[in-house]
Amino acid sequence: MTLTKSILRVALGTGLLLLIPLAAKLFVPGMLWSPGDFVAAGILLFGAGLAFVLIARMSNNTAYRLAAGLGVxxxxxxxxxxxAVGLVGTEDNPANLLYVGVLAVALIGAFVARFRPLGMSNAMFAASLTYLVVTAVALFVWKPTGTAAEPNVHLVNVLVANGAFAAIWAVSGWLFRRANATGSTQQLA
Incomplete structure (x- = not known):
């Protein structure tokens, strides 16, 4: 499939996905999305789809493509x-800005690795570790506020959710490692 067709599919998929919250906004009284929320969601969805298309085209290896999908x-x-809600406390908690570092590690690592499987694996594992470190620092420096400040239960929820997010990065790293180990990865770019 050509790159242009792939980009058109991503745009179409983004539009179709945005119909879900639009329908909810029309029929569910508590749906409070503003036009800015739709724009932000569209940018995020289209950007993620485009990133996947561009990265997945670099190899015909299934594990590589799955890893790219998970990383994105x-x-x-x-x-x-x-x-939407913040990863530590509410979305207004300044500790949440630290998570930009996770994306920076993943992106810089991917570019330094030139999107080769072993380097991508290292970048995803580094992002996973960075995620855990950022969560620990955020919880140590800034105590959760709002509903997350309630005793124990919400702190456990924060830890479990952040652990699950870190695990997704780690599984992506493992899949990139598998793509490298198979030796059948043919770099297309």
């Missing part, structure tokens, strides 16, 4: 959750 999904989920 991890970045999308990190941004979406952070903007």
């Amino acid at each position: 999904a991890a970045g999308l989920l990190l941004l979406w959750a952070n903007m």
